[in-house]
Amino acid sequence: MRSAEATVPTVWPDPRRPQADNLRILDGMEWSHRTPHLRAFSFGFSVRASEPSTGRYIEALFGAMAASDEAAHVYSFLEFDGRHEVYRDGEQVSSTEAASTALGHLLWDVNRNAITSARQDLLFHASAAEYEGRAVLMPAPMGSGKTTLVAGLVLGGLRYITDEAVAVDPTTLLVHPYPKPLALRRGSWEALPSLRPDLAPELRPFARSTWYVSPGMIRADAIASSPCAPGFVIAHRYEIGARTELTPMSRAEGLIALAENSFNITDFGTRRSMDLLAAIVRRCRCYRLTTGDLDAASRVVLDLVTSSEGFDG
């Protein structure tokens, strides 16, 4: 993947070295591409890449996170002699032969730091989409199809908030957009063929095990650009072969679904957390969704959310 002899460093960063030394070495390298400043919640970062096509690809993936403020951190994405190394500042995040793994590690690290940077908000393991100024919160544990479901909703006309971590401001109770790239694993590909990345041959290894999709690539207005009020809580579960069923649940059950998928409920103290969760669900209609067909699940949620009775609260 090396394109220019000029990028060959004479001194290579090494995870055994002090991070400050690694950063100095990385800063001294030539970089063929640097992204603009980006922001994931309050985590400011940029990415520099040794390969121009990789740099442009990463920039496109993170395009919805462009920020005007200064980035406090820099990721270095090195491709060299068949290896891929990723550093955050001077700390090694990934070292692998697999391009898709290196990119996955980069996204994982950004996500981890984004969540850490938003601890002042109530954080939920959930995907979310917006319709007419109201957020559909879909709390669920890993492996429940959060990304597939939200991708289907965005394809159906809703606007993307996130596929991973929902942040709710505890003062305003508004949901903040976190438009990270959608990470679609192989199991979702059949349901979402239109999201297959159209990549140049040298970039195809990045999509070998996971399709990374910039929400802005789905359609021009696919991203919720400002905070919005919560409108729905849909606790969903994927079960192989299960019939798709969307059933109302009480707001108290919705509260429990949010609590069970909270990253940081204890940070606020139990009393305040319970009051905040109650305040959120009082603004929402709550449902339980069981499905074995995420395509069908997207359709029933779209029908619910876009119907005129969907927001009578």
Add this chain to the structure above:
Amino acid sequence: MTGSAQRDGIRAEAVPRIPEEIVWVEVDGETVVYDERRKQVHLLNPTASLVWSAIDGRASLDQIAGELSGAFGAEPAVVRSDVQELVRELTELGLLALSTRRR
């Protein structure tokens, strides 16, 4: 209090109270109860929530049952039995503690 209350070891004059480590919130008539010590969450249905809301650490089981039967025009003996059963369950779960009022 009925005879069954005493058979199950909860006396009519027992006073249920909510321990400090129990935090709850009522939403649309249901109550979500969180046990900080055990890190467990419980959901009380609307009927159980009515009983829960009447527990103030001062009223006895008999008084709570009397208050609820009066408010809803229900058969006092039935209400007493239901309140006793619920309080017994919640006490076993650690969501309530019982004390005996001094006469």
